[in-house]
Amino acid sequence: MKLSRAEYNEIARFTEQLRPTRQCVKMLKDRFPNHLQSTLLSIFSLEYQKRIKRTISKHQTSEAIENYFQRYLSQVKMHPSSSVLLGLANELDIAPSLMARIILERFLQEQEDSVSSKQVVNEMLREPSLIPDDNLAYNVYQCTINDCCYGPLVDCIKHAIGHEYEVLLRDKLREKNLSFLDENQLRAKGYDKTPDIILEVPVAVEGRVVHWIESKASFGDDHSHRNYLNEQFWSYWNRFGPGLVIYWHGFIEELDCHRDRGILLKDCFPSDIVTLCHGTSQD
Template structure:
């Protein structure tokens, strides 16, 4: 879904005071019923990550950590059946999963008498049953399942969605009998930094030649797209020629401004492509459902 910059800014404004719990999606869906949930969630996630980067140093200050930890201990004792860690995270505007990390890290310091092992900490966050304090384990679990931006559950979901998008892309290419090499095949050939797909025979999309395709299971906003251009897309262009980027969850329409320079943006697999033929006809136009 392509959004105008004005539409995007309207959604961003609505996210400014939302917390990264799953209830926030109900609010966004009600406010923007014509936009897909995946687009809304991707925009909110990107915006909340920006907010977190601006404020995380405050939450990680030693006095803040100690304050959160003591408040958690007192509240958990006074209200054992209430999700007090989740409430605390929402009150101070910190991701529930990140609050859980702060509290478990502080808990382990008490248990171990010093700085906790990062591996032990990560294992406990991934599997709260490993936490020796059952009450804390339950609170961490509540934070994990209610966080839509951070944490091991979100990481798994994002990875699965990314893999699903890449499989969909490969399936679409195979449907049209387009010869290509995927990222894994390219790595076996010695390439260290490659797009998801390199077409062995170039295609044309909306009059633009395409040698490679990159799949992004996210929304393309200004910051992420600029980062991708600088760190990935232009290097692909330098090595392999012009290409196509698919933002499966949509992008700001005004960002599709590099077509003449060789970077084309789409929000789905192209509906009309022109393929080079090896017969007498130099080209043929294929229509497919994307």
């Protein structure tokens, strides 16, 4: 789904009042019923991550951490069966999984009288039953399952969705009988930085030559697309020639402005692929 920048900005402004909980998905869909849920959730995730990057430093001072930890201890003592950390995260407008990490690191520091390794903390966030405190384990678990932007569960889901769309892309290419090399095959040949697909025989899409295809299981906004251009797309263009980027959850239509320079944007697999060797449409 392609959106104008004005449409995107309207959605982005609405997300400012939302928290990264399961309820935000319903609120977004109710407010923008004509947009795909996957598109709305991807936009919210992008905007919320920007918000967190702007504010996270104030939550990571020693004074703030100690204040949050003491508040947690006090509240969990009074309400041991409540989701104390989740409520605290929503009150302070910080992602629940990040709040869980802050409190867990502070708890382990007190238990061990030293700073725990990142690996130990990550393992406990992935598997809260490893936490040697039942109340904290429960609270960390509640933060993880109720966070739709951060945390090990979200990372796992994003990885699975990204893989799913890469498989879909390969299946679509095989349906068109197009010969290609995927990222794993390219790395086996010694390439260190590659797009998801290199076409062994270039094709044309909407009159534009395409040598490579990159799959993005996300929405393409100004910030992420600019980063991708600088860190990936232009280097692909320099090495392999013009290519196609598929933002499966849509993009801001004004960003599709580099066609003449060799980067084409789509929000789905193109239906009008023409092989350059025969000049005939592949149905």
